[in-house]
Amino acid sequence: MAWRFALMIDPVASDDEVGDVASTLRPIDPTAPALQLGDLSAQRGDGVFESIGVVDGHPHEVGPHLERLAHSASLCDLPAPDLAQWRAAVERVCAEAGPGESVIKLILSRGVEGGPTPTAWVTLATAPDNAAARRDGVRVVTLDRGYPLDVPxxxxxxxxxxxxxxxxxNMAAIREAKRRGADDAVFVTTDGFVLEAPTASVLLRIDGRFVTPAPSAGILHGTTQLSVFAHLEQRGLATAYENVPVADLERADAAWLMSSVRLAAPISAVDGRPLSVDHALTDELNGFLLGRRG
Amino acid sequence: MAWRFALMIDPVASDDEVGDVASTLRPIDPTAPALQLGDLSAQRGDGVFESIGVVDGHPHEVGPHLERLAHSASLCDLPAPDLAQWRAAVERVCAEAGPGESVIKLILSRGVEGGPTPTAWVTLATAPDNAAARRDGVRVVTLDRGYPLDVPxxxxxxxxxxxxxxxxxNMAAIREAKRRGADDAVFVTTDGFVLEAPTASVLLRIDGRFVTPAPSAGILHGTTQLSVFAHLEQRGLATAYENVPVADLERADAAWLMSSVRLAAPISAVDGRPLSVDHALTDELNGFLLGRRG
Known part of the structure; x- marks a missing residue:
């Protein structure tokens, strides 16, 4: 993914410390050395992140993404992010986005080992071409995530x-899926429930309702799935968060992976068994998701 | 941890490509920006590492550490590390170590996203003072690792x-242990077996034998534990790799956490219940571990 713009947030504010926010956003060359070797992001994957889809310079679901960043930080005992500072960083980066689909990534690291503060940065890249996945769908394999539903x-x-x-x-699971001739994975629990994909939420249409696994199962609450639920509900369709047995992946009359950049990718096969694709609804959902939303 | 020296391995050789190794070891200022934001170590914790204890400039268990680095790389579908290049990097860094206890850290990252090769580096730091942990021991709490023994x-x-x-x-588990008033954690399976500590192996003395959980349970094969087993066997003592039920942590007449830098730290309490410390044997083990070994 070729990056077109990047900025460091320096210093990282915590909670209500905002002063002159603009002066804390420092654009850098995205290909230049920027992080110390001691940064705990690089040493131990110790930090949290979000990826936000951007269409024609307009970022999608900024509020839910920033709320989830704060939730992740809280679970990791990181200082609460100053949402005004992050919002300003997102706006600053989006100003560089230009036409077409882009992706911005927000990273909050625990900082340099022994150092005083977190480190944080935001990057901008052209989004990959997801037209084929949105049109033809993705073949998935189910992979055991190793834990039962009650562990989280x-x-x-x-x-x-x-x-x-x-x-x-997450990356190893996608490699395993490709080794098996599929495009992506869906994690399932040891006791037989659907969780999420390594980088996407799972949405099923079953018995006339749109169902996604409940986030209490230790999975991310999908920001795109949230928008799609609101959209479906506005159309008068029923939505639900539930514990979803793996067998429902076969019973469903349509299913999707939902994520911020690829958007709605219909599932065209599960473990080698074809699943029917609802092209009309998928196009409609992606039309909605590509539009100018909150 | 204040770093005293660092070098980048650039380019990273794979398998048998060694040419002029010395020219691929590039010393850098350990506090200067060195990694691109796109490095997958920082973006996704996507890479592998080792920490090697160094005493008076002499690195311990280099062979087992490099073998484990290669094993980790293989599990992660990373190119096989060129062990001669890594061995040269370890030697180069150890030449800067000087007297006393140091720690060197080897990191092999998947590289910059979309880039041609992995990135890799080695750092040198003064080891923390572990005298109290070696003498008085560490209080541990058992924490569920979330998976049953057969998952790995x-x-x-x-x-x-x-x-x-x-x-x-691993870092979250240590924070949880401290919240509970302990010093460290011991991970256990959902079906009640002892695994490992977040940064150490577990060793028990029980019924006159020295027992450690079998690495087939998806835990690291401890390099320090390997050396201690060889040492104990030379003294005619019995050692074994086994599935260790959690109840054995109470039955044991002594137990230790073993790691490359802290070395043998006796466990002085498990979930608030005191465990007797064998000071004489602990001192003897740490004397051996601090000596000039392979």
């Missing part, structure tokens, strides 16, 4: 539900 | 057993 609630130190920089397993 | 073998994409940079959970 009783073991918060596992940071399930935080969007941390410790993403090596 | 059937779900290799979870990277259990690889020493990856995705260490946020």
């Amino acid at each position: 609630a009783r073991a918060p130190w596992l940071l399930l539900g935080a969007k941390t920089l410790s993403y090596a397993v | 073998a059937r779900a290799p994409w979870l990277l259990l057993g690889a020493k990856t940079l995705s260490y946020a959970v």
Whole structure:
């Protein structure tokens, strides 16, 4: 992913410390050395992040993304991000985006080991071309995430539900999916429930309702899924958060992976079995998601 | 941890490509910006690492550490590290170590996103003062690692057993232990077996034998534990790799956390219950570990 713009947030404010925000946003060459080796993001994947989709310079779901960044920071005992400072950083970066689809990434690291403050930065890149995934769909394989459904609630130190920089397993799952001839993975629990994809939420249409796994299962609350639920509800359609048995992936009459940049990608196969794609609804959802939203 | 020396390995060789190794080791200021924002270590904790203890300029267990680095790289589908290049980097850094206890850290990152090669670096720091932990011991709490004992073998994409940079959970577990008034954590499986500490191996003396959890349970094979086993066996004592039920932590007449820098730290309490410390044997083990070994 070629980056077109980057800025450091320096110093990182915490909570209500905002002074002259603009002076804390320092544009840098995205290909120049910028981080110390001691930065805990690089040493231990110790930080949190968000990826925001941007269309024609307009960022989508900034509020939910910043709320989730703050939630992740809280789960990781990081200082509460100053949302005004982050919002200003997003605006500053979006001013560079230009026409077409872009992605901006927000990273809050625990900082340099032994140092006084977190480090933080925001980058801008051209989004990959996701037209084929949105049109033809993605073939997924189910992969065991290793834990039963009740673990996240009783073991918060596992940071399930935080969007941390410790993403090596997410990337390994996508490699495993490709080894199996698929495009993406869907994580499932050891006791047989659907969780999420490594970088997306799962949405099923089943018995006339739109269902997504409940975020209490230690998964991220998808910002795109939130927008889609609001959109479907406005159209009078039923939505629900539920514990979703793996068998429902076969029972569903349509299913999607939802994420901030690829948007709605219909699932065209699960573990090698074809799943029907609702092209009309998928186009409609992506039309909505590509529009100018909050 | 204040770093005293650092070098980049550039370019990173793979397998048998060694040419002029020395010219690929580039000393840098450890506090200067060195990594691009796009480095996947910082973006996704996507890489592997090792920490090596150094005493009076002599690095310990270099062979086992490099073997484990290669094993971790293999589990993560990273190019096989050129061990001659890494060995040369370790030697170069150790030449700067001077007297006393130091720690060197080896990091192999997947590289800059979209870039041609991994990035890699080695740092040198003065070791923290571990005298109190070695003498008085550490109080541990047991924390659920969230998975049953049989998961690592059937779900290799979870990277259990690889020493990856995705260490946020390990750090969160240590914070949770401190919140509970302890010094460190011991991870256990959902089905009640002892695994490892977030940054150390567990060793128990029970029924006259020295027992450590089997690395097949998705834990790291401890390099310090390997040296201690060899030492104990030379003294005619029995050692074993086993599945260790959590109840054995109470049954043991002594137990230790073993790691490359803190070395043998006796466990003085488990979940608030005192455990007897064998001071004589602990001193003997640390005397051996601090000596000039392979």
